[in-house]
Amino acid sequence: MSAKPTVDAVIPVFNAPALTRRCVDSVVACLGRSLRYIYIQDDASGTETRQMLDQLSYECVRVFHAEKNQGFGKSVNDAVDRSDAAYVLILNSDIVASEDFLPALCATLSADPQLAVIIPAGNEYTKYEWKKYQRLPGGYVQTHRLRGYAFLARRTVFKEIGGFDPAFGRGYYEDVDLGRRLDLQGWRLGVYPDARIEHKGGGSFGRGPSFRELARRNRDLYFSRYPDADRNVLLLSGSCSLNQFPPQLLNAIEDVLQNGGYMDWLAPQPPRLLLSLQMRTDFSAFTALVWLLINSRQSSKCFRELWILPDAPRLLAALFAFFARARGVKIVPWKWS
Numbered sequence: 001m002s003a004k005p006t007v008d009a010v011i012p013v014f015n016a017p018a019l020t021r022r023c024v025d026s027v028v029a030c031l032g033r034s035l036r037y038i039y040i041q042d043d044a045s046g047t048e049t050r051q052m053l054d055q056l057s058y059e060c061v062r063v064f065h066a067e068k069n070q071g072f073g074k075s076v077n078d079a080v081d082r083s084d085a086a087y088v089l090i091l092n093s094d095i096v097a098s099e100d101f102l103p104a105l106c107a108t109l110s111a112d113p114q115l116a117v118i119i120p121a122g123n124e125y126t127k128y129e130w131k132k133y134q135r136l137p138g139g140y141v142q143t144h145r146l147r148g149y150a151f152l153a154r155r156t157v158f159k160e161i162g163g164f165d166p167a168f169g170r171g172y173y174e175d176v177d178l179g180r181r182l183d184l185q186g187w188r189l190g191v192y193p194d195a196r197i198e199h200k201g202g203g204s205f206g207r208g209p210s211f212r213e214l215a216r217r218n219r220d221l222y223f224s225r226y227p228d229a230d231r232n233v234l235l236l237s238g239s240c241s242l243n244q245f246p247p248q249l250l251n252a253i254e255d256v257l258q259n260g261g262y263m264d265w266l267a268p269q270p271p272r273l274l275l276s277l278q279m280r281t282d283f284s285a286f287t288a289l290v291w292l293l294i295n296s297r298q299s300s301k302c303f304r305e306l307w308i309l310p311d312a313p314r315l316l317a318a319l320f321a322f323f324a325r326a327r328g329v330k331i332v333p334w335k336w337s
Contacts, residue, residue: 005086005106006036007152011093012075014043017052019094019200026097028058034102035089037062041079044069072148072171073164080163085155092149094200095122101195105152108138108192115140116158116187117179119151120195130193132281133274140190142276144257146179149199157187172211173218176260180226183258191277229260234288234303236320237267238311242275246336249309253279264288264303268313285316292323305330 009027013020027038042053042065053063062082066075080088087106101120108118118140121128124147133141148164161181168174179189223229233256242250253263257278265271266288270281283291292303306324308317308331324331 005110006084007034007087007089007102007106008083008085008155009035009038009089009091010041010076010079010083011038011091012041012043012072012079013045013049013053013093014069014072014075015045015049016093017045017049020049021052023091023093023095024056024058024061026095027091028060030097030100031089031102032060034100034106035060036085037083039079039082040064041075042066043071043075069170071166071169073168073174074166077163077166080155080158083155087152088155088158089152090148090150092199095150096198096200098198099196101192101197102152104139104195105192108140108190109152109154111138112136112140112188112190114186114188115190116182117146117151117153117189119143119147119189119191120197121191121193122150122195122197122199124149124199124201125191125193128193128277132270132272133277136188136190138190138192139194140192143189143191144179144183144260144276144278146175146182146189148175148178149201150197157182161185167221168218170214171218172215173222177222177225180222180229180260183260226260228256230301231256231259231261231304232302233261233263233305233307234283234292234320235263235265235307235309236312236317237265237309238313239267239269240309240311241271242273249334249336261304289320289323292320292327292329303329305332307332307334309334310336 038061040053040061040063042050042063044066050065076090105118105120109115136142164174164178168177182189256263257276263279264283265279265281266283266285306320306329321331
């Protein structure tokens with residue numbers, strides 16, 4: 001019987017001492033049996049946070065104080081460098097654990113050798129109806145967008161790909177960029193629906209006055225690297241299901257998703273199975289049409305292409321095609337036997 005893989009946690013910290021203490025206490029209480037060490041990387045916090053961290057009495061906790069502020073990504077990279085575990089659990093300092101989901105996440109990584117990252121679902125994923133999505137080995141749902149508030153990663157893969165890119169500074173989009181690099185190199189990303197974790201959001205590295213400027217800068221950097229990441233497609237069909245799609249259509253969908261785009265599928269009856277979290281069926285015909293009309297052509301959220309399947313209702317297809325042409329949206333009619 002093979003030994004259990006070693007797991008270390010990494011928590012980058014910048015101020016917010018109360019949130020950080022709550023995070024560390026919950027991680028030790030709920031995940032402590034499954035963890036070897038918890039590496040806390042203090043990113044040059046203020047005196048109150050430094051003193052709180054130095055007073056932590058947990059044997060598994062290792063605290064390192066950086067001399068200068070480096071940002072979220074560099075802080076995580078430095079902490080991961082100190083670990084030699086098989087897996088690293090990377091956590092924001094504003095999360096709260098309520099259960100030990102690590103055995104399930106480790107088993108999922110073991111079940112799929114191409115899975116590089118597994119994310120515990122929590123309050124960030126409450127809008128998803130998990131029954132709509134295809135489950136892959138180990139019970140996870142594929143995603144093409146990495147949310148970095150909490151995820152378990154293969155340490156060697158994280159290191160080999162270069163970890164987070166320090167070009168993103170204090171943070172925002174560094175996690176999406178990491179996920180895109182993993183995706184484009186053939187690794188899979190997943191969300192484990194049966195795990196729970198609470199994420200406050202904006203509490204770890206702050207959302208001060210410079211947040212919007214930083215987010216805009218990093219967003220522009222991300223899309224300059226991955227110009228196809230805003231290739232969002234509206235797919236019109238009849239009652240056909242995924243297993244009726246020809247291989248060339250499935251490959252085309254995968255290409256959109258793997259490059260960071262989204263696929264909104266509009267059909268008379270909601271499809272029963274979706275490939276990944278970047279496939280959505282939430283639009284009604286009216287909502288989709290309004291979204292097609294009012295979104296700015298410069299917005300990364302608007303539809304870039306309209307795909308029409310052979311069984312799509314004719315009147316609906318004609319209506320959407322008319323307005324798509326008026327908005328300069330590319331129209332792709334699909335045909336097959």
